Amino acid sequence: MAKKKKKQKPKQGHPARLQAGVVSMDRVKVGRGLDALTGQFVQWAAKYRDDPEMTMMLLATVRETLGIYAEVVGLDKVTDFDPPKLLAVLSSMLEFEEAEDPEAAANGLGTMIFMAWSDYAEFLRDSGLWEREDESLEWFLEALEAHDPFGDNDEIDEIMASDEASQAALAEIAAMPISKLARAALPWVLGEGKKLWGSMPVGEFLETAATALADHMPAGVDESRRPVVLGVVLTALESVNAIKLPDKGKPERGLMHEDIMKHEDADAFEVNFYFIQACLDLFMKKPEGMEEASIQAWGLAAFWIVAGIDGSPHRVDAPRDEQWSPEVWETAHVHMQELSSLGLLEEGEAYTVPTIVRLAITDVENDLLDDGDEFDDAELDALFGPESDEPKRLKREEPYTGKVLQLKLTLKEAKPPIWRRVLVPMDLNLGDLHDIIQASFDWYDGHLHIFYEGGFGGTSYGPEIDDMDYEENEAETLVSSLLKKEKDRLDYMYDFGDGWEIRIDVEKILDADGGQLPRCTGGRRMAPMEDSGGVGGWEAKLEILQDPTDPEYEEVAEWLLGFGHDEEDEVDPAYFSKEHINAHLELEF
Known part of the structure; x- marks a missing residue:
C-alpha cells in the first residue's frame, strides 16, 4: 500500500x-x-x-x-x-x-x-x-x-528508502518508554484485559489496566494520569490497526500487531512511526470546555514544543514570564515533564525535541494552535467512541440461521417504477432497515427520516434526536416486531423537503441460506439523486436532459454534473446494479 x-x-x-x-x-x-x-x-x-x-x-x-x-x-x-x-x-x-x-x-x-x-x-x-x-x-x-x-517530508522519505536508516530510526522509537508501554499493553489487553472489556465503563477499564501494567508505566507519569496515558496508547494502537477495540464484543489483534510487537525488521518502521505520531496528535489536542488556566497552559506547552522544533528549546529552569500566572506556568511544566517521561521530549536542561518526534509532528504550528477536540479524564469515553443511544452494529461472528424477510422497497409515485428487493434478517432493528434503504437507493443519509406503522399518520418510529417528536425509538424496535408475515407493510419517508416515500412490503418469509445478509436480490431503475426536488423534480430533470435545446438544460446539467457542458450528456435512468448495492451492504453489515 x-x-x-x-x-x-x-x-x-x-x-x-x-x-x-x-x-x-x-x-x-x-x-x-x-x-x-x-x-x-x-x-x-x-x-x-x-x-x-x-x-x-x-x-x-x-x-x-x-x-x-x-x-x-x-x-x-x-x-x-x-x-x-x-x-x-x-x-x-x-x-x-x-x-x-x-x-x-x-x-x-x-x-x-x-x-x-x-x-x-x-x-x-x-x-x-x-x-x-x-x-x-x-x-x-x-x-x-x-x-x-x-x-x-524529505527526511522521512530518506529514512523509508534505506533499510539501514529505517532500522536505526526504529530502534530509537522502540527505546521510547511509550513504545515499551505499548508492547506491554497489547498482550495484556488481548489476554487478561479481553475478559474485562465491555464488563465495565471505559474509564474503570483503563484504571484497572493501569494498575495491572504499573511495572511497565514510564517513571515520572503521575499515578492519576496513568489511565489517561494508557488510553492514548490504546487509541494510537487502534489507529495504526495493531488492535481492534470494538464498542461491543472483545478486543482482537489488528493486522499490524506483529509490526509493533516484533519491531526488529526495518519494514516495521512505518507502523511504529505512525503510532508515535498518533500519540502526539492525542496528547497535543487543544482542550475545550475547560477553565481558562488549563487552556493557557496547553498553549504555553505548545509554544515550547514549537520552540524546540525550531532549535531554540525552552530551558526548564527559565524564570516565569510575568504574563503567565504561577498556576499556568506550573501546569505547562507538568505537561512537558510527562511528555519527557514518555520519551516524546528529551530530558535535560531544556525541552529538546528528538529528531524522530520532530518528524512525526506534522504542521505543528497549525495543528497545535488551531481548534482541536477536548482530551482529558472526563472525556476518556471519547477515545473509544462516545456512548450512543443507538447501539453499535457488529459484524456477525457466525452465519445468521434464523428467518429472513424478503422485502420489496418501492419508491412511491415513480413512473416507471423504481424498486428494490432485499433480504433482511429478522433480528435487525428499524435503524438497521433505514441503513439498508439508504444503501439500496444510493442515498447518503444527509436528511431526517421516519417510519410509520399503519400508514402515514400512524405510529411513528425514528432516531433519538433532540426536538424530533417520534413516538418510538427505531433503534429499540425490531423489524420483526412490525413485519411478521407476508403482506405486512411499513411506510418510510426520507428528506421531509423532497419527500421520498418508500413503501415496504413483506413478500415472503424465508429460511437463511448462508449467503450475505442483508442483501439485494433484484430491483429496477436508477434511484433519484438527493436534493433533486422529489419524484416530480427528478423526472422533470431527466426530461430536460433529453433535450439540449431546453432553456433549463445547462442549469440542470450543471447541477447534475457539477459543471456546465456544451455537448449532450446521456443519463441512463434504467441503470441498476445489485452488485454495487451489495458491496455497500456488506461493508455496513
Whole structure:
C-alpha cells in the first residue's frame, strides 16, 4: 500500500455519493466496470485497511476521476488506461480545482486522489487484472509517489528508502518508554484485559489496566494520569490497526500487531512511526470546555514544543514570564515533564525535541494552535467512541440461521417504477432497515427520516434526536416486531423537503441460506439523486436532459454534473446494479 499519513475524510455521509450518479455514457461504462470489481477491491483493501467507509470513498474517487478521464481521453476498460495521460488528467483536475478554490489542497482533494489511485493501481497489479505491460503500471505508481501530497517530508522519505536508516530510526522509537508501554499493553489487553472489556465503563477499564501494567508505566507519569496515558496508547494502537477495540464484543489483534510487537525488521518502521505520531496528535489536542488556566497552559506547552522544533528549546529552569500566572506556568511544566517521561521530549536542561518526534509532528504550528477536540479524564469515553443511544452494529461472528424477510422497497409515485428487493434478517432493528434503504437507493443519509406503522399518520418510529417528536425509538424496535408475515407493510419517508416515500412490503418469509445478509436480490431503475426536488423534480430533470435545446438544460446539467457542458450528456435512468448495492451492504453489515 502507498504510504499514508493522517487524513480527514470528506464529510459526505454515504460514500456512494462521491460518484455523482451515472450520467454520460463514458461514465456509465466506468461505473459498470468498477461495479464488477467492487467486491474484489473491498476484499483486497481489507487486508491493508480496517476502514471500510474509507475504502468505498477511495473507490468512489477512482470512479469520478476515471469518468472524467474517459470523457477526455476515451476508455475501453477500467483495467486498461494510459498511465501518462491519466496522470496528466489528474494533475489538470487538481490545478483547476486549486485555481478555483485555493483551499482545495488543504481540504484534502489531492490527498484523496493520491490515495485512491495508489490503492487502485496496486489492486490491479496484485490481482493480475492490469491489461498493459507491468512496467507502465510500476511507472504510474512511482509517478504517484513523486506527486504524493504527503511526500513533502524529505527526511522521512530518506529514512523509508534505506533499510539501514529505517532500522536505526526504529530502534530509537522502540527505546521510547511509550513504545515499551505499548508492547506491554497489547498482550495484556488481548489476554487478561479481553475478559474485562465491555464488563465495565471505559474509564474503570483503563484504571484497572493501569494498575495491572504499573511495572511497565514510564517513571515520572503521575499515578492519576496513568489511565489517561494508557488510553492514548490504546487509541494510537487502534489507529495504526495493531488492535481492534470494538464498542461491543472483545478486543482482537489488528493486522499490524506483529509490526509493533516484533519491531526488529526495518519494514516495521512505518507502523511504529505512525503510532508515535498518533500519540502526539492525542496528547497535543487543544482542550475545550475547560477553565481558562488549563487552556493557557496547553498553549504555553505548545509554544515550547514549537520552540524546540525550531532549535531554540525552552530551558526548564527559565524564570516565569510575568504574563503567565504561577498556576499556568506550573501546569505547562507538568505537561512537558510527562511528555519527557514518555520519551516524546528529551530530558535535560531544556525541552529538546528528538529528531524522530520532530518528524512525526506534522504542521505543528497549525495543528497545535488551531481548534482541536477536548482530551482529558472526563472525556476518556471519547477515545473509544462516545456512548450512543443507538447501539453499535457488529459484524456477525457466525452465519445468521434464523428467518429472513424478503422485502420489496418501492419508491412511491415513480413512473416507471423504481424498486428494490432485499433480504433482511429478522433480528435487525428499524435503524438497521433505514441503513439498508439508504444503501439500496444510493442515498447518503444527509436528511431526517421516519417510519410509520399503519400508514402515514400512524405510529411513528425514528432516531433519538433532540426536538424530533417520534413516538418510538427505531433503534429499540425490531423489524420483526412490525413485519411478521407476508403482506405486512411499513411506510418510510426520507428528506421531509423532497419527500421520498418508500413503501415496504413483506413478500415472503424465508429460511437463511448462508449467503450475505442483508442483501439485494433484484430491483429496477436508477434511484433519484438527493436534493433533486422529489419524484416530480427528478423526472422533470431527466426530461430536460433529453433535450439540449431546453432553456433549463445547462442549469440542470450543471447541477447534475457539477459543471456546465456544451455537448449532450446521456443519463441512463434504467441503470441498476445489485452488485454495487451489495458491496455497500456488506461493508455496513
